[in-house]
Amino acid sequence: MKCYAVFGQPIAHSLSPRIHAAFAAQAGIALEYRAIEAGRDAFADALAAFARAGGVGANITSPLKQDALELCRSASERARRCGSVNTLVREGDGWHGDSTDGVGLLRDLAERHAFDPAGRRVLLLGAGGAARAVAFALVDAGVGELVLANRTRARAEALADALGARARATDLGTLARAGRFDLVLDASAASHAGGVIALPPELFDRASLAYALSYGAPARGFLESARAAGAGRCVDGLGMLVEQAAEAFSCWHGLRPRTQPVHAALHAG
Numbered sequence: 001m002k003c004y005a006v007f008g009q010p011i012a013h014s015l016s017p018r019i020h021a022a023f024a025a026q027a028g029i030a031l032e033y034r035a036i037e038a039g040r041d042a043f044a045d046a047l048a049a050f051a052r053a054g055g056v057g058a059n060i061t062s063p064l065k066q067d068a069l070e071l072c073r074s075a076s077e078r079a080r081r082c083g084s085v086n087t088l089v090r091e092g093d094g095w096h097g098d099s100t101d102g103v104g105l106l107r108d109l110a111e112r113h114a115f116d117p118a119g120r121r122v123l124l125l126g127a128g129g130a131a132r133a134v135a136f137a138l139v140d141a142g143v144g145e146l147v148l149a150n151r152t153r154a155r156a157e158a159l160a161d162a163l164g165a166r167a168r169a170t171d172l173g174t175l176a177r178a179g180r181f182d183l184v185l186d187a188s189a190a191s192h193a194g195g196v197i198a199l200p201p202e203l204f205d206r207a208s209l210a211y212a213l214s215y216g217a218p219a220r221g222f223l224e225s226a227r228a229a230g231a232g233r234c235v236d237g238l239g240m241l242v243e244q245a246a247e248a249f250s251c252w253h254g255l256r257p258r259t260q261p262v263h264a265a266l267h268a269g
């Protein structure tokens with residue numbers, strides 16, 4: 001049986017094993033998919049041990065996506081551009097890296113939220129692996145203006161520079177002066193540390209969509225603040241999770257699973 005895994009820290013509550021089991025059942029493919037806890041110090045050894053044990057594919061989550069790129073022998077253009085890898089494919093005795101987060105977000109926005117980023121004002125909170133992936137996807141999708149705000153401002157500035165003229169960085173502390181946005185994305189890990197980024201009401205109106213890339217309990221703080229600040233629609237990243245997983249599944253198995261039944265089952269609990 002082919003072996004797959006998701007690596008990250010924390011990882012115990014990852015839904016990826018359940019999602020890939022559901023996709024495999026749809027496709028009639030027998031596979032093993034497990035969650036492997038690894039921090040940045042332990043990741044390279046844990047991945048090498050997984051490969052020695054016959055692992056042929058992996059998903060990578062926080063805080064390992066940028067480290068994963070370093071461990072790849074080759075990488076897709078979209079992974080190299082955003083400097084972030086969330087999908088590994090075993091090729092010979094090395095890893096090929098890909099980044100499916102950006103396409104996952106765009107598919108969820110289009111299919112579940114009827115939101116097209118073309119020409120729109122978007123605020124992106126965070127500048128880590130997931131933020132980098134979705135930022136490049138948003139620029140490619142024709143976003144009108146992309147404003148980046150991150151705890152470490154220098155990382156937001158470096159990302160804005162890499163994205164080009166439609167992106168600029170600002171401070172988390174001056175968001176009230178950034179104007180109103182069509183879409184506000186929380187791609188920070190603030191809630192995992194028990195924190196919430198303060199969201200001034202100037203960011204939102206009833207037409208604004210507030211989107212937490214996280215889902216379940218970690219998404220609650222951002223979604224409650226966005227609602228209190230006046231955002232008309234507030235959604236979590238469960239749909240993105242299922243869509244990025246479907247893209248990873250098609251990298252590994254060469255076929256696209258149906259995402260709607262899997263999303264509905266996860267949404268139901």
Ligand code: NAP
Pocket residue numbers: 061062063064065101104125126127128129130131150151152155186187188189190191192193195197213214215218237238240241242244
């Ligand atoms: P990451 O690479 O570790 O980046 C974390 C980001 O959060 C950095 O920008 C970091 O700022 C910021 N941050 C961390 N603690 C903070 C705090 N206390 N206050 C403010 N900012 C803080 O993580 P990632 O892989 O990008 O993941 C980020 C989030 O997206 C996670 O919640 C993850 O679950 C979610 N995600 C969801 C999906 C999905 O499919 N739905 C896919 C990918 C990721 P600094 O630069 O200052 O360290």
